[in-house]
Amino acid sequence: MAEKVLRKAESFYPLYERKGGAAPDVTHYCPGCGHGVLHKLIAEAIDDFGIRERTILISPVGCSVFAYYYFRVGNIQAPHGRAPAVATGIKRVYPESIVISYQGDGDLAAIGGNNILQAANRGEKISVFFVNNAIYGMTGGQMAPTTLIGQKTTTSPLGRRASNEGYPMRMSELIATLEAPIYVERVALTDAKNTTKVRRAVRKALKNQIENKGFSFVEVLSICPSGWKMEPTQAKEWLTQEMMRIFPLGVYKDRSDEIEEAGVQPTVFSAQDLQDSLNLPETDSASAKREPKTGVPEKYRNPRLKIAGFGGQGVLILGVGIAQAGMDDGYHVSWLPSYGPEMRGGTANCSVNLSSRIIGSPLVTQPTVLVAMNLPSLEKFEKDVAPGGLILTDSSLVDRAPSRTDIEHLGVPATKLADELGNTRVANLVMLGAYIAYTGVLDKDVVHSSLPRFIKRKALIDLNKQAIQKGMEFVSHQVKA
Template sequence: MSSELTSDYTVVHTKSKAFYERYERKDDLQHQTHFCPGCGHGNIHKMLASAIEELGIKDRTILVGPVGCGVFTYYYFDVGNVSAAHGRAPAVATAMKRSSPEGIVISYQGDGDLSAIGTAEIVHAANRGERITVIFVNNAIYSMTGGQFAPTTLIGQKSTTTPGGRSAATEGYPLHVCEMLATLEAPVYIERVGLGDNKQITQAARAIRRAVENQVRGVGFSLVEVLSPCPTIWKMTPVEAQHWVRDVMEKTFPLGVFRDRTREAQPLPQQKPAPPLEEIPGILGVADADLPEGNAHAMEGSREVDLQVRIAGFGGQGVLLLGEVLAEAGLDAGLEVSWLPSYGPEMRSGTSNCHVRLSRQPIDSPLVAMPDVLVAMNEPSLRKFDASVRPGGWIIYNGEAFPREYERADVHVLARPFTRLADELGDPRASNMVMLGALLGIADVLPQASIDAALRRLVKNPRWVALDERALDRGRKIYKEAHEGVLP
């Protein structure tokens, strides 16, 4: 709220200019917030808006909103607004602040968001001393979702998931976020305030302003925890809820300053900008010999390429390596490429698959929903992905015969016992390269030199390189014997 003294000594209170004039909500609700009567969020919003207005930072403020009752910050604050996934606001705020150091980035979070699912994010953001401001609204319960117990729920407090009251023996003790973060070296300012009476509210407004001002001064991480009434879930009147903050909640969460290095803190030096892309190989020490020789084997002409491949099998069958060799060869040939692996937690015999795209155009998504070619290294993979192959595409199947029930009239099929064929070459584990050879025969979009270079970069053992080369060759021949032509 802004206050003005007019020439006739009248005090005029107006809405802060950091708020939108009208809230773009449902038609008949554009003049009011979605908060319940007596909810602390409304007061905290006003305090934050006043701080933003008074500090003259509206045009460079970015508010990172939470999941929870505070989710709709973007309806109210006329600043940059970003919504973060549950608990992730400090991580999002970190990224925003680091990429826009001149911005004033404020993470606004409730206790379900910050002290439960987001515990790791807030601890590490504070420990890194990120130059952000965090407003932590603690009402000791999950409110938006109907009143489940939160890490901040008081001992004995009833919730839908602790109907008999929270017990230290089963749910542990209330988490004291300010005290916990105050054990860290980096934070500059940590204070807990309350909305239990007018005196507390005045102090809360001061603390919020200071936490924002610290960021304007560039001195480091600041967090203000606000004990806030939630009359609806606490099943109290607004007045009872306000008194409960002061008379009950405050006993578990004492108010006070837990860290204040605001005065002595000096503005931190500007963070170093990220190095230009071309310097990164040198920094990583992978320049020259380790890197592809910049389109050394670039393909002639401007032939269109847009190949989408799905490779699937069991872990240990070389599914991911097959995809990697394909993607690496595409990179060597100067194409845009993506390689997206997906596998279960088991080291062996779990499912494993990957998506590979090669294109002359920038790739919009690494996901391959309708592959041109499916490489199915076993029957479960065929069963899972055969229907996704685009009409006119190919299925390369590792089996004596293609199972009848998966036959489709609109796709080409190449079914061979690739494992046995690889065994004949010297090792059944080379079946992935025999299948890759068949795939390269079908797609025919890569120069041999790029495939050779990719293989040598990814396979270090010379014995395996020699075996894989034979396997690739065998795969190409298998395709040639079976079919002629290339993919459209």
């Protein structure tokens, strides 16, 4: 017997901590938004089927991008339009999971149009919930493929014209023409009667997946009061009178009953399978320990480096060089560049790991070595350096020493020394020379033999060798002095 109470589903977080802010107990959706109602119907179904522990919901791009704030299930947020592809990957790797692709009309019908068609055509055993509100809501109400003829949006201010923008796309009809999908229905979040049909369709799409039957697609017509610039109650009228005329409700395809319920064979992964399929040699790679250069002082061993400077100073190449030479010397290595708006005029940086043990993450959040090629880099990363760590600065450009006292500092006038060689652009390799001479992490010979692998222009190899030499000499003079 059903419980005699309708309340917030267990499949929602009690408090939306990921959302945070001033009101972490309410959704970010606008008043009246259909997403909230569909969320409730899905969460309720997940509760009732008892599948919360094995459900994975793919959030799209659009207003429902934050679905993972709310659903207490496995969550992945996919790039725009790619939810069906991500869902495919998850479902194939974990066939026993219940994978929900939750998408809006901009996401599914525009940028992800081909993604959904291909996933449907392959008959991926997933459940797709397609929220169609005939507009791009999140970005401020632009025209979508589903926008009605004559409908005014910010990008069709005079109303959509078929001659210019084509006709509203009927995704359910389109998908129903494909062979593989087993269930395609269009429903609408309007009155109580139609909402009951949405509830039933949501359950059917999930049940089909629980019974491992095939691809289910539910298109849910939904209001967007903000995007349509209407009161929620008025928006329901518009949906009923205008949208439902162009997007008729109904079952467009249903083979659910023809297909027998099938069991799921969970995929079992073993290291041996992987080794066999990739034809790898018989080694236990997870615990493989390499033996790079010995005799490195304890504090410089297995360094985690952050290398930062202006774009154009060669900081990324310096990182590649250290990683390349480290790899050639037998270290496990990683190199991770940081791209972004800061590439223009700000600081460029990369993270490098050299380790005798396998590396878990390429991120370097607490470097043991910071190479700061300019002042902003020192200011930005100094605080992150591990206590006892080493900071190398280009003292021709950084006119101050680090303010921390629990670290070691070496100023190298790299740019000045490079200039003496006739090319300021090899300051990075001067720094490399100084780094290896000071710490002993790598031998010069190894770096020399690695050079052609990261310096593309052969003509520059000699110059770079000289630069390395300059850096090494600087250190040996420093140490003597």
